[in-house]
Amino acid sequence: MATDYDASRKTEDEQKEESLEARRLASGDQDKTSGKVDEDEAEAAESYELPGADLSHETLDIEVTPERANEFTCAACFLVQHESRRSASAADLCLDCA
Numbered sequence: 001m002a003t004d005y006d007a008s009r010k011t012e013d014e015q016k017e018e019s020l021e022a023r024r025l026a027s028g029d030q031d032k033t034s035g036k037v038d039e040d041e042a043e044a045a046e047s048y049e050l051p052g053a054d055l056s057h058e059t060l061d062i063e064v065t066p067e068r069a070n071e072f073t074c075a076a077c078f079l080v081q082h083e084s085r086r087s088a089s090a091a092d093l094c095l096d097c098a
Contacts, residue, residue: 052070070082071083072092074092075093075097076093077094077095077096077097079094081094
């Protein structure tokens with residue numbers, strides 16, 4: 001064990017406390033509540049709702065345009081890319097995925 005000669009010396013009471021702590025850890029006696037999850041916090045988190053989280057009355061309006069003749073869908077990332085982004089080595093991959 002390394003000894004720090006610059007550190008202040010401990011009193012007998014401090015040495016006894018450290019030895020008691022070491023014995024307690026070695027014997028396996030640990031705080032009984034240290035491994036438990038606070039159930040009250042978990043219940044509170046489940047019942048908490050964010051303000052404005054109810055979007056059931058909202059409708060999503062998105063216009064979907066079909067793939068054009070000069071576009072392709074990458075087989076790896078599934079993004080629609082322009083033909084100029086097509087990889088020369090693999091016909092179905094974009095330059096980023098190739």
